[in-house]
Amino acid sequence: MGFILPSALALAGLAIPIIIFYMLKLRRQPIQVSSLLLWEQVLADRQANAPWQMLKRHLLLLLQLLILALLVMALARPYFIIEAKVQGNVVILLDASASMQATDLSPNRFARAKEIVLETVNSLSPDDTVTLIAVEHTPRVLTTATTDRHLIQQALSDSEATNGPVDWESAFALAAANAAALPESSILVVSDGASESRMMGQELAQSLNLAIPIESIPVGQASDNQGVVAMALRDGLEGPELFVRVFNASSETRQRLVDIDINGQVYDARMLEMPAQTEASFTLSGLPLEARQIQANLVGDDILPADDTAWVIRQPAPTKILLVSKGNRFLERALSLLPDVNIQRATPDQELPQSRFDLMIFDRTVPREIPKTNLLFIAPPTSSTLFEVTGTVTRTRFTSQLREHPILNYVDLSAIHIGKIQQIKPPPWSRVLADSSQGPLLMAGQSHEQRLIILAFDLFQSDWPLKIEFPIFILNSARWLVPGQILEQAEIHRAGEGYHLPAATVSDSFIVRDPLGQQRSVPTDTTSFNQTDALGLYQITGQLANGETKQVEQFAINLLSAEESDITPNRVNFSWAVNNSNNLNNTPADTSYEGHWEWWWILVLLGLAVLGLEWWVYWRGEVR
Numbered sequence: 001m002g003f004i005l006p007s008a009l010a011l012a013g014l015a016i017p018i019i020i021f022y023m024l025k026l027r028r029q030p031i032q033v034s035s036l037l038l039w040e041q042v043l044a045d046r047q048a049n050a051p052w053q054m055l056k057r058h059l060l061l062l063l064q065l066l067i068l069a070l071l072v073m074a075l076a077r078p079y080f081i082i083e084a085k086v087q088g089n090v091v092i093l094l095d096a097s098a099s100m101q102a103t104d105l106s107p108n109r110f111a112r113a114k115e116i117v118l119e120t121v122n123s124l125s126p127d128d129t130v131t132l133i134a135v136e137h138t139p140r141v142l143t144t145a146t147t148d149r150h151l152i153q154q155a156l157s158d159s160e161a162t163n164g165p166v167d168w169e170s171a172f173a174l175a176a177a178n179a180a181a182l183p184e185s186s187i188l189v190v191s192d193g194a195s196e197s198r199m200m201g202q203e204l205a206q207s208l209n210l211a212i213p214i215e216s217i218p219v220g221q222a223s224d225n226q227g228v229v230a231m232a233l234r235d236g237l238e239g240p241e242l243f244v245r246v247f248n249a250s251s252e253t254r255q256r257l258v259d260i261d262i263n264g265q266v267y268d269a270r271m272l273e274m275p276a277q278t279e280a281s282f283t284l285s286g287l288p289l290e291a292r293q294i295q296a297n298l299v300g301d302d303i304l305p306a307d308d309t310a311w312v313i314r315q316p317a318p319t320k321i322l323l324v325s326k327g328n329r330f331l332e333r334a335l336s337l338l339p340d341v342n343i344q345r346a347t348p349d350q351e352l353p354q355s356r357f358d359l360m361i362f363d364r365t366v367p368r369e370i371p372k373t374n375l376l377f378i379a380p381p382t383s384s385t386l387f388e389v390t391g392t393v394t395r396t397r398f399t400s401q402l403r404e405h406p407i408l409n410y411v412d413l414s415a416i417h418i419g420k421i422q423q424i425k426p427p428p429w430s431r432v433l434a435d436s437s438q439g440p441l442l443m444a445g446q447s448h449e450q451r452l453i454i455l456a457f458d459l460f461q462s463d464w465p466l467k468i469e470f471p472i473f474i475l476n477s478a479r480w481l482v483p484g485q486i487l488e489q490a491e492i493h494r495a496g497e498g499y500h501l502p503a504a505t506v507s508d509s510f511i512v513r514d515p516l517g518q519q520r521s522v523p524t525d526t527t528s529f530n531q532t533d534a535l536g537l538y539q540i541t542g543q544l545a546n547g548e549t550k551q552v553e554q555f556a557i558n559l560l561s562a563e564e565s566d567i568t569p570n571r572v573n574f575s576w577a578v579n580n581s582n583n584l585n586n587t588p589a590d591t592s593y594e595g596h597w598e599w600w601w602i603l604v605l606l607g608l609a610v611l612g613l614e615w616w617v618y619w620r621g622e623v624r
Contacts (some may be wrong), residue, residue, distance in 0.1 A: 003077060009076050063614040089131075099304065104222035130152055137497070145182060149405075193447060225304045227309040230560060231312055231560060239289055245279055263293055265296070277566075293554070294312050304537060320344070323345045323363070324350075324362045362377050380424070392419060396437055399435050413469075418436070423438065430445040441456050441457060492531065495535060498530045512529055
């Protein structure tokens with residue numbers, strides 16, 4: 001046994017004034033007398049009124065000295081030596097994935113994981129620092145190398161499990177960077193190991209070059225869970241078709257009833273029988289054409305409710321595209337590959353149709369009046385109110401491109417050959433996505449209520465239409481210009497991921513209402529909404545010019561992850577990291593750590609109990 005603050009034992013000297021007060025105490029003995037005349041004899045007893053008395057045995061004195069001894073011992077923070085997982089400067093990775101919401105431990109795995117972290121922190125020496133990292137979709141540092149146990153406890157209290165998968169590789173990279181900055185560091189993983197066990201092998205050590213001791217504490221007991229892991233909707237010959245897949249993580253065969261709701265009404269229900277650790281699926285054809293909001297729900301309870309429900313939103317109508325061109329078979333062919341679109345063609349000398357289009361494409365032409373919709377300009381020959389064309393140049397070469405922009409996903413412009421480009425001064429609303437030695441090749445942005453893309457070169461003056469990236473570019477552009485309609489039914493939106501907002505059709509801002517009822521105001525020039533932590537349906541509304549509000553769009557955030565639904569707890573073996581560290585530091589592989597188990601709180605409880613006893617003795621014995 002030892003003391004963390006042995007200097008606190010000096011407070012035991014407070015026993016001296018307590019004893020002195022008892023020696024100075026005026027003591028009178030209760031005496032029953034038969035006559036009031038005898039009071040004079042009692043008052044004349046000068047011995048009882050003497051200021052100093054011989055110290056006698058007194059129960060209250062003993063109890064008060066015992067209370068003092070217990071409190072002084074508690075202030076000195078006594079501890080016992082125990083075996084510890086880690087010591088020194090510790091980086092703790094706290095798993096906050098969806099599987100940690102499983103209720104096989106009360107109230108759930110994540111709450112138990114926080115208790116384990118707190119117990120581990122309390123077992124460390126006072127000089128040991130703790131860095132706490134929550135492993136989420138994007139790992140988040142809760143505390144950085146601190147010895148403040150109260151700060152760590154507060155950070156743990158404020159943390160919650162997420163509703164989606166997590167990035168373990170980034171979490172370990174972040175932990176390794178924090179651990180490398182401090183001596184005698186180690187990493188502790190507190191996780192159920194449900195989804196990341198196969199991601200933590202030797203490959204991870206090699207990719208991150210980890211040579212830091214890593215220990216793990218497993219969380220979780222059961223695996224009996226079923227969840228919806230896939231859901232898709234498409235338009236078929238007989239109407240919309242719905243595909244649903246359910247996974248059984250249990251070690252035994254299970255039967256679950258699946259309800260299908262359409263627009264808030266029960267449409268179908270069927271029983272699925274799933275052998276252990278397998279999936280079962282079904283397809284519903286000929287759904288009503290008016291189906292907009294479709295929900296699949298597993299009836300009954302299991303230990304992970306987050307994966308029991310999934311939603312899909314069906315768009316109300318095909319995307320309407322107007323192509324204004326003298327004729328471009330490359331562009332027409334690429335547009336024809338887009339699903340669920342209605343393409344109308346016009347020539348530059350024709351008047352633009354009066355009907356509304358979701359997207360207008362102007363190929364080598366500029367309209368006299370800019371339409372109030374989303375626009376794609378290809379090699380505009382003249383200036384407009386949106387941009388300024390200063391001339392035409394040749395002998396240009398590609399220099400750079402913004403690869404992370406969604407328009408250029410899987411698109412590489414470095415290999416194309418361009419004969420000439422239109423020199424266009426980048427407008428204030430635009431962002432240059434691809435550049436050349438003679439000026440911008442590709443620009444995109446949002447001006448007031450419309451999204452725009454400008455491609456500065458003629459497709460016939462390049463070999464780009466002959467490359468596979470060209471139809472991908474057209475698809476990416478259509479999806480960016482008209483988000484939420486081009487191929488959105490095939491996308492899965494998960495918690496923590498950004499959702500592309502629709503083009504602005506209202507005045508100042510969008511109002512996004514999440515499944516929990518919280519509302520957030522988002523400016524209309526924002527392209528992505530990232531506060532998608534809750535599972536369920538999100539409503540996007542906007543304010544019209546006359547002050548009325550209108551629902552602009554609806555989208556769903558789902559779990560839909562077989563890895564998260566498979567909540568079988570696994571203890572991850574980090575021997576590879578320990579061996580790497582031991583080989584680097586020439587330390588034996590069976591090194592064990594000593595931890596501190598503080599038991600001052602027991603002394604405080606005993607002190608309170610003795611205080612209650614002292615109060616009872618005083619009022620029972622002295623007063624009554």
